[in-house]
Amino acid sequence: MNNGDKDHAALAQQFNRDEPRVNWHDETLWWVRAKRDKAAHTIPGWEHLRETASRIKNNVLSNMYGYLQQFEENARKNGVIVHWAADAGEHNEIVCGILQKHGINKMVKSKSMLTEECHLNDYLQQNGIEVIDTDLGERIVQLAKEPPSHIVLPCIHKKKEEIGELFHEHLGTPEGNADPQFLTHAARLHLREKFLTRRAALTGVNFAIAETGEFVVCTNEGNADMGAHLADVHIACMGFEKLLPQRKHLGVFLRLLARSATGQPITTYSSHFKKPRKGQEMHIVLVDNGRSVQLGREDFRNSLKCIRCGACMNTCPVYRRSGGHSYHTAVAGPIGSILAPNLDMRKYADLPFASTLCGSCSNVCPVKIDIHDQLYKWRQVLMKEGYGPAAKKLAMKGMTFTLSNPGVYRFAGKTGRWVMGKMPFIVNNKLNPWYKQREMPEPPAQSFNEWYKKNRKAD
Amino acid sequence: MTVALFVPCYIDQFYPQVAIATLELLEKFGVKVVYPPDQTCCGQPMANSGFEHLTHSCNELFIKNFAGFDYIVCPSGSCTLHIKDHLHHEKEEEKAGQIRKRVYELTEFLTDVLKVEALDARFPHKVGVHQSCHGQRGLQLSQMSELVAEPFSKPGHLLKMVEGLELIELNRVDECCGFGGTFCVAEEAVSVKMGKDRVKDHVEHGAEYITGGDMSCLMHLEGILRRQNSKVQVKHIAEILNSKQ
Ligand code: SF4
Numbered sequence: 001m002n003n004g005d006k007d008h009a010a011l012a013q014q015f016n017r018d019e020p021r022v023n024w025h026d027e028t029l030w031w032v033r034a035k036r037d038k039a040a041h042t043i044p045g046w047e048h049l050r051e052t053a054s055r056i057k058n059n060v061l062s063n064m065y066g067y068l069q070q071f072e073e074n075a076r077k078n079g080v081i082v083h084w085a086a087d088a089g090e091h092n093e094i095v096c097g098i099l100q101k102h103g104i105n106k107m108v109k110s111k112s113m114l115t116e117e118c119h120l121n122d123y124l125q126q127n128g129i130e131v132i133d134t135d136l137g138e139r140i141v142q143l144a145k146e147p148p149s150h151i152v153l154p155c156i157h158k159k160k161e162e163i164g165e166l167f168h169e170h171l172g173t174p175e176g177n178a179d180p181q182f183l184t185h186a187a188r189l190h191l192r193e194k195f196l197t198r199r200a201a202l203t204g205v206n207f208a209i210a211e212t213g214e215f216v217v218c219t220n221e222g223n224a225d226m227g228a229h230l231a232d233v234h235i236a237c238m239g240f241e242k243l244l245p246q247r248k249h250l251g252v253f254l255r256l257l258a259r260s261a262t263g264q265p266i267t268t269y270s271s272h273f274k275k276p277r278k279g280q281e282m283h284i285v286l287v288d289n290g291r292s293v294q295l296g297r298e299d300f301r302n303s304l305k306c307i308r309c310g311a312c313m314n315t316c317p318v319y320r321r322s323g324g325h326s327y328h329t330a331v332a333g334p335i336g337s338i339l340a341p342n343l344d345m346r347k348y349a350d351l352p353f354a355s356t357l358c359g360s361c362s363n364v365c366p367v368k369i370d371i372h373d374q375l376y377k378w379r380q381v382l383m384k385e386g387y388g389p390a391a392k393k394l395a396m397k398g399m400t401f402t403l404s405n406p407g408v409y410r411f412a413g414k415t416g417r418w419v420m421g422k423m424p425f426i427v428n429n430k431l432n433p434w435y436k437q438r439e440m441p442e443p444p445a446q447s448f449n450e451w452y453k454k455n456r457k458a459d
Numbered sequence: 460m461t462v463a464l465f466v467p468c469y470i471d472q473f474y475p476q477v478a479i480a481t482l483e484l485l486e487k488f489g490v491k492v493v494y495p496p497d498q499t500c501c502g503q504p505m506a507n508s509g510f511e512h513l514t515h516s517c518n519e520l521f522i523k524n525f526a527g528f529d530y531i532v533c534p535s536g537s538c539t540l541h542i543k544d545h546l547h548h549e550k551e552e553e554k555a556g557q558i559r560k561r562v563y564e565l566t567e568f569l570t571d572v573l574k575v576e577a578l579d580a581r582f583p584h585k586v587g588v589h590q591s592c593h594g595q596r597g598l599q600l601s602q603m604s605e606l607v608a609e610p611f612s613k614p615g616h617l618l619k620m621v622e623g624l625e626l627i628e629l630n631r632v633d634e635c636c637g638f639g640g641t642f643c644v645a646e647e648a649v650s651v652k653m654g655k656d657r658v659k660d661h662v663e664h665g666a667e668y669i670t671g672g673d674m675s676c677l678m679h680l681e682g683i684l685r686r687q688n689s690k691v692q693v694k695h696i697a698e699i700l701n702s703k704q
Pocket of ligand 1 (some may be wrong): 041258305307308310312335361364369
């Protein structure tokens with residue numbers, strides 16, 4: 001989606017023009033957060049489980065090189081063709097190359113945020129290959145020509161009436177029918193035909209096991225399985241951080257993933273793919289695309305522990321009231337805001353500021369990523385490296401000067417309550433964003449400092 | 460025991476009554492309180508905006524003002540957290556480290572250091588507690604709703620000792636109010652929406668007052684309440700704990 005040059009604040013403001021819709025979006029996601037809470041509370045060892053998952057992932061990050069080699073070797077032994085892609089471009093070329101080799105111009109694809117990150121659909125389309133997203137939510141946004149707004153619930157921003165309209169237009173369902181069950185059935189019939197006629201299927205990867213060379217794909221709809229089992233060519237694309245050392249570690253992550261994501265005990269399907277069936281070709285594309293750079297950033301490396309459960313988005317009070325598209329990047333929300341600046345600091349300099357640093361994200365994160373601390377740290381990096389507006393820097397310097405000089409501070413305070421001028425209250429006019437929808441605090445007759453001098457100094 | 464009173468700049472300038480209540484409250488418990496008059500601000504507004512590297516001289520001044528006391532007490536979770544996490548100075552690192560260890564938010568100082576078990580306070584009203592995030596999730600003044608862990612609340616513990624005070628329940632016990640420092644103007648739309656939603660939760664549950672440990676959040680909520688011509692008021696927890704209504 002083309003958002004022009006609008007930053008998060010501007011896009012969020014746009015989203016907030018329709019307040020009832022913001023309320024609906026907020027309530028819907030809060031409901032998912034509440035389901036997560038309920039599920040977490042049914043597991044007495046929940047916090048221990050999070051800690052364990054965090055440690056396993058820390059181990060993976062510290063031994064990435066070895067695990068990747070081990071995974072590749074085992075996958076090859078299983079008869080899988082392994083590819084390495086340094087960036088999004090290479091990833092897209094590899095996928096396109098595989099399809100072209102087989103003369104395939106139509107493919108089904110199950111959920112994969114990585115391919116969103118790499119803009120694979122656009123690339124394949126430009127090369128004459130049609131991609132059908134088979135995850136229901138993704139199919140809906142694909143029909144609407146929009147990117148997903150949430151990594152687990154791609155069309156969470158769409159109301160069922162809007163989905164009914166889309167289906168009416170594209171799938172010929174009766175006008176005005178917005179019954180979810182009916183629409184799901186219609187989508188199922190529509191997708192079944194695609195599954196049966198496509199020779200290639202692309203899936204994402206939730207977990208890849210170094211020890212065995214297998215990978216696990218979690219879905220609720222079984223669409224990944226349906227696609228992969230019917231296709232002659234199965235391509236699985238994964239960011240290289242999806243690794244786990246051993247199969248036994250899966251137990252920890254499968255218990256956490258769905259509970260964190262939607263409050264379900266486990267996804268309906270947790271499918272293990274190890275080797276191609278007879279006559280099938282199976283590919284794994286291991287993608288870097290900035291990950292090794294992030295791995296090298298001490299303060300930000302552990303963002304790579306992410307298992308893409310979406311819990312940090314559901315709990316984020318800003319995300320719930322600004323919508324996924326306001327983040328103008330494939331992975332929205334708090335985690336997206338610490339991943340995106342790694343790829344392009346200038347383009348995503350606004351995202352670490354799209355937060356109040358409330359810290360709720362870090363608390364729900366099943367792998368204990370210190371998300372809000374990293375948001376703070378990204379702010380420091382971005383401003384220090386000059387990605388902030390110059391005016392802001394000047395204002396900050398002025399502020400520092402005042403706050404470092406008690407005399408200046410007192411004088412400024414006296415002459416019209418200095419704070420009102422600088423922090424960040426300007427004056428009572430429409431240009432002051434504070435005053436637009438809020439009253440200003442009423443300045444008292446004297447500051448505490450003045451009161452103290454009058455009332456206590458003599459003591 | 461000598462305690463230095465650390466008064467956040469916006470309290471000094473806009474809400475002096477909060478600092479006065481804090482001072483009186485501490486004195487009621489026999490604490491000797493010193494107010495270093497040359498204090499300004501902890502530097503958080505710059506740091507949260509990404510300019511921690513410009514806070515050098517601010518830190519220096521803070522250390523000059525607050526080194527050497529037994530404790531430093533502040534009626535703000537957010538400012539306390541900032542000092543605890545970010546006060547550094549290459550030449551005065553030892554003093555900075557000492558300050559980081561000795562700085563306390565008011566309610567945690569009352570419950571953890573003074574171990575207050577009774578209060579001579581009266582506030583016969585229905586009160587909603589706004590858990591400011593930095594105090595709650597940063598300093599862990601109360602249990603966080605995201606965690607599977609035993610509930611507790613230091614401010615709640617104190618408020619229960621106030622005669623006549625009725626604590627109201629909320630739908631979302633610890634949702635952020637959207638103040639967020641410069642966020643409140645940089646992301647005006649979302650900030651206000653968050654504030655409106657927080658206010659609504661309190662109002663719907665019959666609050667006459669919204670209290671909390673951070674005047675900055677309360678100032679934001681107050682701005683919204685007043686724009687709505689609401690009768691509901693905000694009051695810093697120090698004012699309630701020091702109240703004799
Ligand atoms: S950062 Fe944590 S909470 Fe957010 S999507 Fe990743 S694993 Fe889930």
